[in-house]
Amino acid sequence: xxxxxxxxxxxxxxxxxxxxxxxxxxxxxxxxxxxxxxxxxxxxxxxxxxxxxxxxxxxxxxxxxxxxxxxxxxxxxxxxxxxxxxxxxxxxxxxxxxxxxxxxxxxxxxxxxxxxxxxxxxxxxxxxxxxxxxxxxxxx
Numbered sequence: 001x002x003x004x005x006x007x008x009x010x011x012x013x014x015x016x017x018x019x020x021x022x023x024x025x026x027x028x029x030x031x032x033x034x035x036x037x038x039x040x041x042x043x044x045x046x047x048x049x050x051x052x053x054x055x056x057x058x059x060x061x062x063x064x065x066x067x068x069x070x071x072x073x074x075x076x077x078x079x080x081x082x083x084x085x086x087x088x089x090x091x092x093x094x095x096x097x098x099x100x101x102x103x104x105x106x107x108x109x110x111x112x113x114x115x116x117x118x119x120x121x122x123x124x125x126x127x128x129x130x131x132x133x134x135x136x137x138x139x140x
Contacts, residue, residue: 012126014052014078015119021048021081022116028083029109032100041098043086043105051079 025046035041055078087099 015122017078018119021046022112022119024081025112029105033105036100036102037097039097041100043100044083045086046081046083048079048081055079
């Protein structure tokens with residue numbers, strides 16, 4: 001019962017899931033960079049934001065809208081991130097070795113690090129607020 005009262009906030013659930021996906025995405029970027037010279041390696045990416053937006057789309061009454069039976073419903077879990085190949089099988093970089101683009105990976109790593117940092121800070125603030133409420137201190 002107490003878990004539902006303290007930790008059922010939808011925003012907190014989304015941020016905690018996002019942290020998991022951003023950590024997974026960081027590992028995928030690291031794997032892509034590590035295999036930049038591996039012949040035939042196929043770059044991977046994690047799709048998450050589009051699926052999350054679809055899952056969180058709501059109607060005017062605050063209920064999750066399902067425009068297709070394959071969409072996530074309110075009782076269903078949030079998306080976990082989908083690992084997929086970045087480029088079609090015919091796309092190769094100018095190196096001819098594989099399809100890893102180091103410049104793109106570095107930009108994606110920077111963006112992912114920023115997202116992870118913001119999400120971690122939001123989760124930290126939520127738990128800090130709960131801790132202050134439990135101890136009876138005013139929230140700042």
